[in-house]
Amino acid sequence: MRVIKKHDERKNEILDAAERLFHVKGYEKCTVNDILEEVAIAKGTFYYYFKSKKEVMEAVVSRYTDVVAERANKILKNDKISTEEKLVCIFRAMKINDQIDSDVLNEMHKAENAQLHQKILNQMVTTMAPILVQVVEEGVERKIWSCKYPLQYMQIFLSAALTLTDEGIFKLDKEEQGMLMTALISLIEKMLEVPENSFNQLFIQKWEKT
Numbered sequence: 001m002r003v004i005k006k007h008d009e010r011k012n013e014i015l016d017a018a019e020r021l022f023h024v025k026g027y028e029k030c031t032v033n034d035i036l037e038e039v040a041i042a043k044g045t046f047y048y049y050f051k052s053k054k055e056v057m058e059a060v061v062s063r064y065t066d067v068v069a070e071r072a073n074k075i076l077k078n079d080k081i082s083t084e085e086k087l088v089c090i091f092r093a094m095k096i097n098d099q100i101d102s103d104v105l106n107e108m109h110k111a112e113n114a115q116l117h118q119k120i121l122n123q124m125v126t127t128m129a130p131i132l133v134q135v136v137e138e139g140v141e142r143k144i145w146s147c148k149y150p151l152q153y154m155q156i157f158l159s160a161a162l163t164l165t166d167e168g169i170f171k172l173d174k175e176e177q178g179m180l181m182t183a184l185i186s187l188i189e190k191m192l193e194v195p196e197n198s199f200n201q202l203f204i205q206k207w208e209k210t
Helices: 007-025 032-039 043-049 053-076 083-093 102-108 111-141 150-164 174-191 200-209
Strands: none
Touching (some): 007 032, 007 043, 007 053, 032 043, 053 083, 053 111, 083 111, 083 200, 111 150, 174 200
16 A cells, blocks of 8 residues: 655655765765655655755755754844844854764765765855844944945855855864864954944854853
């Protein structure tokens, strides 16, 4: 007897299987047929939910970014913390290793998964920049700081920070990590036109605590 499952349940099964296979075989080597065999479904069922393997990859990536975006939006709406704390906490919420276990991260950083990894970083910037812009604009409105190009500055900062702090791309020792963090804090201070060391202590406290 054929088992009929609800739409979201079947779709999530396909995504779960695809995610496993992407990490084991690599995105490029994994085929739609591999996914079909893993879930035990017909090709027509697969194409009912997804147009292509690329679309599946984008849905897998969205799982990571959706978790981060949900965290960030909660912080954004939290009236019990200052605007400065919101900014720092949202940056902290984007640490992708909090969303993905170490084994998966190691697989993602393999050469065969470069496209998947790149897509995650790309979508993280695309998703998070508008959220950060809201915090920046809140700070501008409250005259906490100034910012000439909120969206562009946040895109630049995110692209740099997410790439340079990615352990799969740059292998930094503890001292180098500290120097990079200091430089990134200095960069955001310049972007927001606040005095030097305005965020330094707050970044350190929140980064280590949360």
